[in-house]
Amino acid sequence: MTKHEADTPGHSPGFEIAIIGGGITGVTLALALDRRRIRCTIYEQAAQFRELGAGLGFGSNALRAMRVCDERVLAAYRRVGRHVSGPPSSTTSTGTESKVGAPAGPVWIEFLDGTSPVAARELAPAFTIHAPADGHGAVHRARYLDELVRLLPAGAVRFGKRLHEITQPAGDGKLTMVFSDGTTARADAVVGCDGIKSRTREIVAAGLKNGEEVDARCGYSGKFAYRCLIPMDRVVEDLGEARAREPSLWMGPDRHVLTFPIGPSGPGQLLNLVAFVDSGSRSWPSETSLTLPATREDVVRDFRGFGPNVQRLLGMMQATPDRWGLFDLVDRPLARFNHGRILVIGDAAHASTPHHGSGAGFCTEDVAVLASLLEHLSGGAASLEAAFAALDASRRERCQWLVASSRRSADVMEWREPGFTRGPPDFDAIRRDMETRQSICWDVDMKAMVRAAKEDLQRRINQLQASSELGPQ
16 A cells, blocks of 8 residues: 555545556546555556657646646646646636636737738737636646656556457456457456557447447548747747747648747746648548658748748757647547446547647546546446446547537638638637637536536446345445
C-alpha cells in the first residue's frame, strides 16, 4: 500500500482494472484509482513513457476534473504548466465559475487577421474571447507526463505490451489480454486509454457487432499542421512583449496559425506554434504514420498570401518541421464506449481535432467520472459492466459533440463555413459562434456530472438486484 492509500478512508474494492496505454489519460486514471485504493496495472506498448507533440491546453473544466481525479494531478499540472486565472470573486455557488466571455475572465485567445500588413505591435485583434474566471492554461506534454509518472506507485506499469486481443468470459471470470509478444495478463475489467490508434477501440467496436470485422480507425479530417517550439525571448524581440505572450490565433483563408506560451513565465519559457492547413483532400499520404517530414519551403508555400506577421513567426520554425495529420472519429463514432467489461475513454473513445483546445480536458473529465463510479463498487462482473454503461451514458453525447464541433470550428476560423463570408469575413459572427461553442466546453459543473452518473449507476444496480442477477451489494 502506498502512503497515499494509507491516508485515504474507505474500503479497497475487490477487483482489478487493466489500463491499456501509458499516456496522460492512462496515467491520470491510474492515479485516480490509486487515490481510491482500486488496484490497477498500466500496460504500455513502448519501452518507456513518452508523449508526442508539444503544447497541451487545459480549460477551466479540466481543472475541475483534475480535482475530482486526485489533487495530486492538479498539483502536478500547476508545477509545470502556465495557468491564467481571473478574480476569485467571480466564482459562483454552483462551482462552475463565471461564464465564457465574462469581462472578469482572462484572455483565452486573441483572434487576428493573419493577412493584415499591419505590424504585430500595432495590430488590434479582430476580437478576443475570454475564458471563465477560474482560467485556462497550457503545459508541455512530456513535462506534464513526467510529473504524473513520478506519482505512480512502484510496479504499476508493464512496458513492451502491445495489445492484440481480449477474451471476455460470459460469467464472472476475469478477462484475458493477449499481447503481441505472446504473453497474457488477466483483470476484472479493461479500460483502453490507448489513444488515436486504439486497438481497444477496435475490440469494442467488433464486440458491439457480435464479432463482425469493423473499421474503427480514425479518419483524416482533411487538415494537417506544422508544429514547433520557439524560445520566447526570440518571439518577444521580433513581435513585441504583448503579442508574444498573449495566446493568439492568426486567421486566414483555408489556413490559421495558433501561438501560445507553455510552461511558467521566465527564462526558458517557450512559445508553442501550430500552423494549420486545409489540404483540400480527405486522403492522407501514409497508411502507417500520422506524421510525415516536411521542409521550410513547404511551410512558406502553404502560407503564401498571409501577412508579414505570420511570415515572421513561420520563419522561426526549425529547418525540418514535421507535418502532422489531424485525424478524428467524426465519420466512425462508436455506438457505445463499452462492450461488457471493456471500455474506452479519452482519445481512444472520441479522438478529436484540436480546434477547441479541449481534447485533453474532456479526457480528464472521462477519468473523473469513471473513477467516481468505481470507487464504491464491491466488484462482480455485472456491477463493473453497469459502471461502464453509466460512464457511456454520461459521456458519449458530450464527447462526440466535441469531435464534430472541433472540425467545424476550424472551418469557421478559416473562413470556409457557409455564413462566414471569405471577403471580408464577418468577425462578429465568428466571435459569437466561437463563444457559444467554447462555453459548452468550459461551463460545466463537474460535481453535478459525477452526481448524475452515480445516480444512473445506482439505478442500474437496483435493476440488477431486482432481477436477481446480483446479490446484495
